[in-house]
Amino acid sequence: MQTETVTLAPFEAHHLDDALALSRAAGWPHRREDWEMIWSLSEGRVALAGDRVVGTALMTPLGDTCSAVNMIIVDESQRGRGLGRQLTTAVIELAGDRECRLTATSDGLPLYEKLGFVATHQIVRHQGFAGGVGAPEKVKWIGPDALPALKALDRAAFGADRGALYDALAKEGPFAVIRNGDNIVAFAATRFFGIGEVVGPVVAENAEQARDLIAFILSGKEGRFVRIDIPEQSGLSSLLEGWGLPHQGGVVAMARGATGGPRTPGVRTFVLASQALG
Template structure:
């Protein structure tokens, strides 16, 4: 999925892959993810070399990534600024009632979903949404027949990942996730949550507990922040950057 939306690099030593990095491109924004270096070779500059390739490939684009605590010193050195915390939640879904007002998306909703996502993020992620659409499922909330919020869910490793979630309020974001979870009772779910979403306590209460914290970071700024009513509450996993 990542390579279909961008490109990737590997570090090779003695015919073995010892480092990886992938990039995705959304107009004037590039996201960087899956930066991994073999544990035995860390501290030798491989991560920095892979990041140098990424920044050269990105050119003048704004670059975004989600950093672990180990990676933050390198990214700061390369000019990345800290934005906000991202809370990684994972767990088996307990019983969740399907809420009123949310339903499965239909094909005719795709353009509206893409547009509210662009309004919330300030970038055109239609290619990402199309990829997620073809591999997973989407829920929506409608008012007067118009889509005003959406949430995605797709297979991820040994379980599933919920996200992205774009809505006008925390209540709507929770309703969207509740709808998805009500169809996946007993499933292993991951949620990459913006710290300011207001959803962390609720996720913990239904068995999807916080397991780690990461940091959203950005280098450069290619677009103006949006003041639209739509907001991203959950990421499409940290590999696809922020938001």
């Protein structure tokens, strides 16, 4: 039996429906709108068997120094042929000299290690139907005029410029903030995602601020399906479980060509925007 020829091509808008079908077959929760947001911020490659999309990979530039490698899927019929490696290598090349970050399942870990990625920490997924949570008075909603301040805080915590991501997030949902006087010192975002909603990113000076921001957002979502992805070291797992969001698995955060910064002491990322985008 002749092996079907597979070629790589730029990931274009007309590939999105096939990409969505691939992710659904893989058990991912993404809607078309979720794909569109990530794709709009990214460059990518698709694997084509004829006109059929049988693999995807994206590289999301995060300023000039960093990138997120994400949305790597290979159709079940094409697995075991090295296609995942080809797609990942192709989008690493798109990243140029940027540091590359990604999240890996246990199945993907050996491949990424061979490509030079090093595990940095665990990411824990919490999701479920939010319970009743009180809203702290110190947290307030803000408008898009505060985006420059939020971008600066995120850059300090993340170590790279994710301004384009924040422009996209501002179109998807609101931001909640904590102020010290006139200065915003911590914030959180929320938006629709998959079969429900997601909270993140959350950037704060300490776990108490992160807790208050999450509580404020969840106070308006009782009974709704909510997902929150946290670095294991954030220390928020038991709190989220108590609020009706049990631990539902996780992934390994990895980096290639990491520079180690520059991050600013005193502010941290307590919740990810998503596993795909960090």
